[in-house]
Amino acid sequence: MATLTYLEAISDGLREMLRDDERVFVMGEDVGAFGGAFKVTAGMVEEFGPERVRDTPIAESGIVGTAVGAAVAGLRPVCEMQFADFVACGFDQIVNVAGKMHYRLGLAVPIVVRLPSGGGFGGGPFHSQNPESWFMQAPGLKVVAPATPEDAKGALIAAIQDPNPVIYLEHKNLYRRIKGEVPEGIYETPWKARVAREGSDLTVVAYGQMVHTALAAAEQIDASIEVVDLRSLVPLDEEAILASVAKTSKALVLDEANQTCAAGAQVAALIADRGFEDLDGPVRRLATPDVPIPFSPPLEAAVLPGVEQVKEACLELLDY
């Protein structure tokens, strides 16, 4: 197995699928000669040509909508939004066209929309957002948010091979910061949660970058902390969440997204609804308050959940 960064693992998964399946193609803004704003598609236009690595006009609705048409025609498009924030311009095509098509008319729409998401690097209000819950609330979409290089590759492959529209969140702050062993070849990460760290005193439920924040906090706490990495938000692995809470009796749910109706709100509601008898304390949540992500480093650090806040929340809950 090779050691790859999170970003290299995404590229690797994409390249494997472009080699394996001629129906697969990539399109987005600056994905060709430039290799994408973050270089996920670097070198791909040279290997696969401009027909399969397509530079598009700046037209997010056009990117998603043409992908829907191409998918209906039998291809497997992978769309890159340059930043997750920009997907708002393609929202209608995702939720009204792609998400409802199979239910309404039995027509499958196998597209992947890649969203470079998240903050922590001074991206400001238009380059830092975590819009996953917009799509969790829209029927017909799968939503996946891997945290490790191995899962980043496997989840992308699973997304491309899935017959449904998949929103694939890749956290920008993990791109070059996180490295790990990545299997070669084609493999699929299941649409299931994984236990990232075993523990017995308290469960932290997280996904994406927050998994790493939780793991760092857990290392600094003198208690047995379990970290559940959701990996997939839709479908949500409810049994894995409940099983962990049944073991630890305490749950802290993390989101880097704005707090209202975030993925973590769904997880907290699930635990309150179906895990109540197992609880030995309130379900606690830690998320970004409902503000746009500010630019200046101290302001950004003040709103994004960090290791210190997670540690504090864990200690408080352990003491309950």
Next chain:
Amino acid sequence: MATTTVLADGLLSGEDRAGLLRYLLMMRLVEERGNNLYKQGKIPGSFYDGRGQEAIGVGATWALAGADALCSPLIRDLGAHLVRGTDLADVFRHYMGRENGLSHGREGNVHIGDRNLGVVGMVSMLPDMMVVAVGLAMAFKMRAEERCALTFFGDGATSRGDWHEAMNWAALDNLPVIFILENNNLAYSTPTSRQFAVNPVARAAGYGIEALTVDGNDVEAVFAAVHGARQRALAGEGPTLIEAQTMRMHGHGAHDDASYVPKDLLEHWAGRDPIDRYAKVAAEAGVDVEAVRAEVLAEIDGAVELALQAPMPDPATATTGVFCEGEPEPLGQGPSRWSGFASRPAEPVSA
């Protein structure tokens, strides 16, 4: 605005003319029956028809080969579905919200789309599907297939951003796609004078798209324009926008009395009814119009009877089918109606 006259002389056989008349009448008579069923409480929601606009869907679809994608006929284009071969009993079952093969009750009114016939059903945000049609055409071009995609939209749809994105993208990639603009003078109650400052045909030229205007109440003119656009598309000459000028003769739906429409405008267009006009043409070509009408009415009677006997959908199915499990079913193909396809099956028709 001057209307380009496009002659279909020599392209259409007597059989074509009989077929065109049959589907024009079928759309009109199905919708008349549908309106009655709605008033009788047998169709839930509201009822939407395309009275006065029948020639557009029928004429355009007649010019398509079965492998061409028919992307989202609108609520005024039932005739496109009928020409494509959509089952008549299923249309009524779908209207009535009963179990049916098109939508299983999950959709209503003219949100029809039989994927097995190569039809992609519309969504309510009309210009959305223009972009989807561009994507279909993009796939056809990527695979070097001799097919095109055709899509419909209204005058109001040209105000939205997806119209721009579709026009720009189609022209940029020189794609085999045909855009049918149904200019029926109204977007719900809003006249085109409050919709745009520059006519969409002039705007299309600004994108580098070949654009023309036809009399949308002349089924042969619509056929000929689409036939020509299809030849261009398959010859690699790119997209065409066809403005079909017409008039919505009823309200937006059965709930709308359209009292905001000037009476003299309706009277003017009533004198240009596409079916009255074509009945004369067809009769001159030797078609027994009354016999066709009787035959179509009998078919409708049979379809309505079947539909009224059909069960309502099982409530347990309301939460199923959101996701596709297993291999996706591919988009199928419809019949190639135009007689010219029979003699030249596989090749594009030369200009």
